[in-house]
Amino acid sequence: MDDIAVGPLDLAARVDDALAVQAVAFGLSAEEVGVRRHIVLRHLTCPGARALGATTGDGRLVGFVYGMPNDRAHWWSTIVEPYLRATGYENWLDDSFVITELHVHPAFQNRRIGRTLITSITADADEPRSILSAVDRESPARALYRKLGYQDLARQVHFPSAPMPYAVMGAKLPLLG
Numbered sequence: 564m565d566d567i568a569v570g571p572l573d574l575a576a577r578v579d580d581a582l583a584v585q586a587v588a589f590g591l592s593a594e595e596v597g598v599r600r601h602i603v604l605r606h607l608t609c610p611g612a613r614a615l616g617a618t619t620g621d622g623r624l625v626g627f628v629y630g631m632p633n634d635r636a637h638w639w640s641t642i643v644e645p646y647l648r649a650t651g652y653e654n655w656l657d658d659s660f661v662i663t664e665l666h667v668h669p670a671f672q673n674r675r676i677g678r679t680l681i682t683s684i685t686a687d688a689d690e691p692r693s694i695l696s697a698v699d700r701e702s703p704a705r706a707l708y709r710k711l712g713y714q715d716l717a718r719q720v721h722f723p724s725a726p727m728p729y730a731v732m733g734a735k736l737p738l739l740g
């Protein structure tokens with residue numbers, strides 16, 4: 564990733580560029596992009612919300628990550644809480660930095676950009692651990708998270724309106740190299 568710089572991202576200013584990356588990396592319809600846009604902008608008003616971007620030399624955004632200290636009152640937390648209570652990991656909702664989104668444009672994947680983004684954003688977290696959710700199937704994302712030390716805290720987690728079940732994963736910080 565010699566020609567790619569990873570650094571702080573003004574995600575509110577670059578939200579459309581970021582969602583364009585997410586749309587092609589993760590698969591979002593135009594309608595879903597519109598919904599996500601509101602959600603991202605609302606997330607950015609949360610205390611401690613931070614974003615990092617991966618940009619080419621000419622300023623093109625090709626990857627991003629954002630997250631925040633977990634808040635049990637947030638929608639995501641209220642959905643996963645009963646699943647984590649059932650598996651005995653509910654306390655992971657406290658003192659955790661939650662990774663809300665991580666996406667790298669397919670043309671730039673497998674160049675350690677995703678790894679650098681998530682390792683860098685969690686390196687600056689005050690919290691001793693990190694949690695996230697990922698579609699509950701074998702994928703580059705699940706493989707990457709496991710390599711970094713994330714373990715399954717709950718599986719087959721159903722979010723309203725999401726067709727696929729998710730796994731909730733957690734890792735102690737700092738992440739494994």
Ligand SMILES: CC(C)(COP(=O)(O)OP(=O)(O)OC[C@H]1O[C@@H](n2cnc3c(N)ncnc32)[C@H](O)[C@@H]1OP(=O)(O)O)[C@@H](O)C(=O)NCCC(=O)NCCS
Nearest residue numbers: 588665666667672673674675676677678697703704706707
């Ligand atoms: C997950 C994602 C962000 C990873 O970004 P990336 O820049 O391609 O990942 P990296 O190059 O940093 O890869 C890091 C590790 O992930 C694993 N990995 C990456 N691509 C993989 C693949 N196609 N198959 C299996 N493992 C893979 C490797 O183990 C790799 O480890 P290594 O660096 O020791 O070789 C990217 O694949 C992506 O955007 N996917 C689609 C969107 C998505 O699923 N986002 C996560 C939502 S929870």
